[in-house]
Amino acid sequence: MIRKSALLLSAVTFLGTPAFSADADLTIFDWAGFEVDGLFTDYVAKHGQKPTFALFGDDDEAFQKVVSGFRVDGVHPCSQMVSKYRDAGLIEPWDTSKIPAFNDIYPEMLDSEIFKDDKGVWFLPSYWGVTAVAYNTETVPAEDVASLQVFVNPKYQGRISLPDSSDDVWSLAYLATGVTDWTNVTEEQYQAAADWLRKAHENVYHYWADPADQIQQMAAGAVSISWSWNDGVALLQAENFPVGFQREAKEGSATFTCGFVNMKDGPGSEEKLYDFVNSWIRADAAQPLLDEMGYGHSNQKGMESIDQATLLKAGLQEISAPTLAQVPNDPKLRERQLAEFEKIKAGF
Incomplete structure (x- = not known):
């Protein structure tokens, strides 16, 4: 069971650089940890090896690298970043006639003009997940995590960690202050969320850069x-750590969708890029993705083959609490949130 976290720890060492040099005809810029064998079964069967992976730990970091000239064939951002890639002229539409499982993707994952318009499909959803409260069940009573206000509870000062990710911390701050739609945020709501985030910062022991970083702090x-x-x-469950995952705090939790964009004039093989994404989004890739990473797959048929007990353990069950979907929002608001988050971390 240690293998999965060891894989993630080794991958993080190489963030932003080619971590696994393999097929020189295809370079994928991906999140650390997603080099899961079961996702590339068809690709390896056809080409004899995996693609070359370059790894990142943060969406904004990845975008800055490619906009500065880092050349790759495909990138794996989350949905709120797609407009930035489009606006910068970095990507081109996918040819869905070359993607046999395209019609098996959950339709709601493509329900945006940013993802799909009269020019084509710009975003190929691959997986979805949630951001919620992970807690040590031996030291934190369940009633304490029934509300997101646990993050500002003085009882837990110095025992809190948050992602070093603007999108994720703002999803928490908006939820905690009663906002479940960040596509229509008023100035008053923004300020309330910023004030709450400053209070939460006073309790933070650590801002984690990646899940390996996060689990080290919790396991220790x-x-x-x-x-x-x-x-x-x-990863914590795999090591039998006493971890709970509270998605139904009264204020709710967040959801996100990530997927692939096709880089314009990529240096490698376009044919191999399609082989890669086809291997990723096939129905039988859903189980290894869930087993290794705990995420839900974009392929609806694949997810329907997984039993409810497994989904519940992963925190992917249907819930009755509010949800903030981290869908594309105003790019100016994202930039403002990013700048404010940096100020908050610096103590201002």
């Missing part, structure tokens, strides 16, 4: 509560 006992993605929880 330094952190008791974290605003977490699925994979951090999955």
Whole structure:
């Protein structure tokens, strides 16, 4: 069971550089940890090896690298970043006639003019996940995480960790202050969320850069509560750590969707890029993705083959609490949030 976290730890060492040089005809810029064998079964069967992976730990970091000239064939951003890639002229539409499983993707994952318009499909959804409260069940009573206000509770000062990700911390701050739609945020709501985030910062022991970083702090006992993605929880569960995943705090939790964009004039093989994404989004890739990373797959048929007990353990069940979907929002608001988050971390 240690293998999965060891894989993630080794991958993080090489963030932003080619971590696994393999097929020189295809370079994928991806999140650390997604080099899961079961996702590329068809690709490896056809080409004899995996693509070359370059790894990143943050969406904004990845975008800045490619906009500065880092050349790759495909990138794996989350949905709120797609407009930035389009506006910068970095990507081209996918030819869906070359993607046999395209019609098996959950339709709601493409329900945006940013993802699909009269010029084509710009975003190929691959997986979805949630951001919610991970906590040590031996040191934190369940009633304490029934509300997101646990993050500002003085009882847990110095025992909290948050993602070093503007989108994720703002999803928490908006939810905690009663906002579930960040596409229509008023100035008053923005200020309330910023004020709340400053209060939460006073309790933060650590801002984690990636799930390996997060689980190290929790496993060592330094952190008791974290605003977490699925994979951090999955890694802790795999090591039999007493972790709970509270998606139904009264204020709710967040969801996100990530997927692939096709870089314009990529240096490698376009044919191999399509082989790669076809291997990723086939129905039988859903199980290894869930087993290794704890995430839900974009292929509806694949997800329908997974039993409810497994989905519940991963935190992917249907819930009755509010949800903030991290869909594309105003790019100017994102930039403002990013700048404010940096000020908050610096103590201002």
